[in-house]
Amino acid sequence: MPDPTAESQTAAAGKINASSPAGAPRIGVYVCECGGNIGETVRCEQVANALGKLANVTIARHYQFMCSDPGQKLITDDITEKGVNRVVVGACSLFLHEQTFRKTVERAGLNPYLYYHIGLREQDSWVHHECPADATAKAIRMMSAGIAKARLMQPLAPVHLDADQRVLVIGGGVAGLRAALSIARRGLPVTLIEKSHFLGGHVAQWEHLFPTDEDAAALLEGLIEEVIAESKITIYTGAEVVSTKGYVGNFDIRIRVQPRGVAKDFAAVDQAIAACPVQVPDEFNFGLTQRKAIYQPYVGCYPASPVIDREHCTRCNECLRVGQNGGIRLDEPPVEIDLKVGAVVVATGFRPYEPFAGEMGYGEFPEVITLPQLERLLATNDRLEWNARPVRRLAMIHCVGSRQIEGMHAPQPDGKVNDYCSRVCCTATLSAANRIHTRFPNVTIYDVYQDIRTYGRGHEDYYVRACKNGVTFLRHLPEEIPEVIRSEKGAEYPLLVKVKDRLTWGEEIELPVDLVVLSVGIMPSPISDLVDMLKIAPGNDRFLLEVHPKLRPVETAVAGVVLAGTAQGPMTVQESCAAAEAAATKVAVLLSRGKVELEPYVAQVDPERCQGVGECVCVCPQEGAIHLETRIENGKMLRRAVVTAANCNGCGVCVSVCPSRAIDVQGWRLDGFEAMVEAITAETPALEGVA
Numbered sequence: 232m233p234d235p236t237a238e239s240q241t242a243a244a245g246k247i248n249a250s251s252p253a254g255a256p257r258i259g260v261y262v263c264e265c266g267g268n269i270g271e272t273v274r275c276e277q278v279a280n281a282l283g284k285l286a287n288v289t290i291a292r293h294y295q296f297m298c299s300d301p302g303q304k305l306i307t308d309d310i311t312e313k314g315v316n317r318v319v320v321g322a323c324s325l326f327l328h329e330q331t332f333r334k335t336v337e338r339a340g341l342n343p344y345l346y347y348h349i350g351l352r353e354q355d356s357w358v359h360h361e362c363p364a365d366a367t368a369k370a371i372r373m374m375s376a377g378i379a380k381a382r383l384m385q386p387l388a389p390v391h392l393d394a395d396q397r398v399l400v401i402g403g404g405v406a407g408l409r410a411a412l413s414i415a416r417r418g419l420p421v422t423l424i425e426k427s428h429f430l431g432g433h434v435a436q437w438e439h440l441f442p443t444d445e446d447a448a449a450l451l452e453g454l455i456e457e458v459i460a461e462s463k464i465t466i467y468t469g470a471e472v473v474s475t476k477g478y479v480g481n482f483d484i485r486i487r488v489q490p491r492g493v494a495k496d497f498a499a500v501d502q503a504i505a506a507c508p509v510q511v512p513d514e515f516n517f518g519l520t521q522r523k524a525i526y527q528p529y530v531g532c533y534p535a536s537p538v539i540d541r542e543h544c545t546r547c548n549e550c551l552r553v554g555q556n557g558g559i560r561l562d563e564p565p566v567e568i569d570l571k572v573g574a575v576v577v578a579t580g581f582r583p584y585e586p587f588a589g590e591m592g593y594g595e596f597p598e599v600i601t602l603p604q605l606e607r608l609l610a611t612n613d614r615l616e617w618n619a620r621p622v623r624r625l626a627m628i629h630c631v632g633s634r635q636i637e638g639m640h641a642p643q644p645d646g647k648v649n650d651y652c653s654r655v656c657c658t659a660t661l662s663a664a665n666r667i668h669t670r671f672p673n674v675t676i677y678d679v680y681q682d683i684r685t686y687g688r689g690h691e692d693y694y695v696r697a698c699k700n701g702v703t704f705l706r707h708l709p710e711e712i713p714e715v716i717r718s719e720k721g722a723e724y725p726l727l728v729k730v731k732d733r734l735t736w737g738e739e740i741e742l743p744v745d746l747v748v749l750s751v752g753i754m755p756s757p758i759s760d761l762v763d764m765l766k767i768a769p770g771n772d773r774f775l776l777e778v779h780p781k782l783r784p785v786e787t788a789v790a791g792v793v794l795a796g797t798a799q800g801p802m803t804v805q806e807s808c809a810a811a812e813a814a815a816t817k818v819a820v821l822l823s824r825g826k827v828e829l830e831p832y833v834a835q836v837d838p839e840r841c842q843g844v845g846e847c848v849c850v851c852p853q854e855g856a857i858h859l860e861t862r863i864e865n866g867k868m869l870r871r872a873v874v875t876a877a878n879c880n881g882c883g884v885c886v887s888v889c890p891s892r893a894i895d896v897q898g899w900r901l902d903g904f905e906a907m908v909e910a911i912t913a914e915t916p917a918l919e920g921v922a
């Protein structure tokens with residue numbers, strides 16, 4: 232254990248009052264060994280010794296774990312006893328410990344922005360673990376740059392804003408419902424908007440849910456009942472966002488609510504539906520059945536009143552003739568409502584992958600359906616029949632629309648294939664197979680897969696059960712995609728599935744079947760307009776991107792906009808609800824005080840230098856972050872750039888175009904960058920003797 236008091240340069244004598252950062256910088260430098268993560272590669276003692284020789288460095292130490300209590304105490308003691316007024320820590324990642332060390336220096340009375348962090352682990356020891364001498368030299372250069380910046384650091388204050396405590400939740404699936412409930416129970420008012428006319432999302436379409444085999448309808452009903460009973464939640468169905476403005480704590484959001492066209496108390500529902508002559512594919516049953524233009528997707532849906540599908544209604548007025556004057560209103564216009572909210576939860580969910588025409592026979596042979604369609608078939612029928620014939624043999628093919636390989640699979644319109652695993656389909660497929668076996672024990676089931684990924688707690692039981700239930704598994708290589716072809720005329724089974732089975736060492740097997748079920752993957756809901764309005768970013772897989780998958784898993788890069796559920800990636804119901812709870816917690820912490828605090832790293836204009844040219848306004852990517860103001864001073868009309876700190880994300884694009892260098896980003900000023908570059912490239916005495 233190194234001596235915690237080890238220091239390479241003794242502090243200037245005497246106790247100095249740390250609360251007065253004015254005067255020459257007195258920099259405390261701390262090199263963390265991070266257990267052995269840094270210390271086994273970088274010679275931390277040598278780094279501290281070298282840095283201790285640099286100008287303005289009052290003390291330079293190395294220690295095993297700077298983030299530990301004794302490690303932090305070294306820093307606070309140096310601030311209070313040795314007058315350290317700037318702190319540079321070289322340690323693991325900034326994401327992990329920036330807040331830790333900011334709080335450390337603040338506890339000792341120093342402005343928290345007078346601390347600077349160098350990532351010695353990710354940027355040095357981990358990448359140069361085979362060359363300790365080079366890693367040590369690099370650590371010295373990196374830390375020297377930090378010290379150069381520290382010399383110029385000034386105290387900063389975070390931006391404080393009043394925050395509206397209301398929250399908008401977009402999407403009324405399990406994730407949105409759960410998030411709304413959880414936020415409302417923390418005392419914040421919630422507006423929940425759902426694009427379709429009914430709550431529940433996809434869970435409403437499933438029969439039983441793995442891993443508990445719970446009745447999906449019952450689970451959803453219970454959740455919806457809790458949501459409607461919560462007085463702090465206002466629900467709009469048939470509603471979408473049409474515009475957004477503002478920033479964390481102060482979003483102005485306009486929503487458009489489509490009318491239902493049917494009064495709540497309309498009693499002649501069945502007669503009106505019967506009278507409607509329109510027939511369109513019923514999306515609730517994934518096109519397996521037809522519905523009318525006036526419809527209710529399923530018994531027990533919420534809201535329980537039917538709705539008129541304006542896209543397909545032909546205005547034949549048949550429904551109006553069934554009585555109850557005024558119960559049906561075909562000409563009601565949509566309503567626009569302005570909402571003021573402090574935060575937004577995006578819970579827009581997913582859509583199942585739609586196979587291309589001809590992909591494994593889909594759209595070509597009517598006996599090829601998708602797993603969501605099979606779910607509806609099982610939910611709505613007592614017998615397993617297809618085309619009015621009993622299904623005797625069925626093949627389920629995994630990974631359709633997931634784990635696709637570029638060049639082998641047809642891309643989506645954006646040119647990309649779905650190379651990700653959709654995570655829920657393996658267990659959902661096995662769950663369906665087991666339910667079929669229980670209800671129709673004479674049906675032969677083939678399961679054609681690349682890998683079975685039953686990754687969650689209790690999911691593997693579905694695989695074990697399927698094996699015990701006599702499901703026959705066949706495994707193919709990713710690049711050897713199974714083929715679905717029409718059987719010869721007069722054959723007993725209409726389709727043949729051809730698989731090169733790797734469980735039998737590559738034997739070419741033909742499976743004659745009545746029905747093929749494609750276990751399609753999950754894709755994000757089509758929300759590009761919402762993504763543009765909220766300025767949030769999708770990832771490469773098109774699902775919405777979080778700031779950091781481990782450390783900030785539900786926050787987006789836009790402060791005040793958080794994610795819940797499958798809008799972010801494939802998830803089970805359990806995972807969607809866990810994400811929704813995390814999102815609710817984030818929002819509650821953010822808004823519960825009615826104020827929000829933002830980082831001070833925002834653009835700052837020097838009015839003396841500003842010429843009012845306006846280049847900064849033209850290039851600024853953030854709406855409302857910078858504008859020109861005209862004012863009269865000493866009888867002269869002046870135009871000056873003015874920054875709205877709440878809208879600025881500190882990107883610095885404005886800095887790069889200002890012809891008079893009148894604009895800078897607080898905490899990241901150009902002189903700081905210049906000093907850092909100089910320090911990194913300088914022939915520094917600190918490097919002497921390092922080899």
Ligand SMILES: Cc1cc2nc3c(=O)[nH]c(=O)nc-3n(C[C@H](O)[C@H](O)[C@H](O)COP(=O)(O)OP(=O)(O)OC[C@H]3O[C@@H](n4cnc5c(N)ncnc54)[C@H](O)[C@@H]3O)c2cc1C
Nearest residue numbers: 402404405406426432433440441579580581796797803804
């Ligand atoms: C075939 C299949 C079977 C499955 N079986 C299971 C299972 O047994 N167990 C399990 O744990 N998981 C299962 N899942 C996964 C489960 O369906 C999801 O975890 C769950 O639906 C995710 O809920 P969500 O709220 O994130 O998304 P969704 O259920 O998709 O809900 C999102 C909601 O947002 C709405 N929306 C979309 N865009 C907008 C917009 N712009 N504005 C307003 N609203 C919008 C949508 O209309 C929808 O109502 C299965 C998935 C599939 C494909």
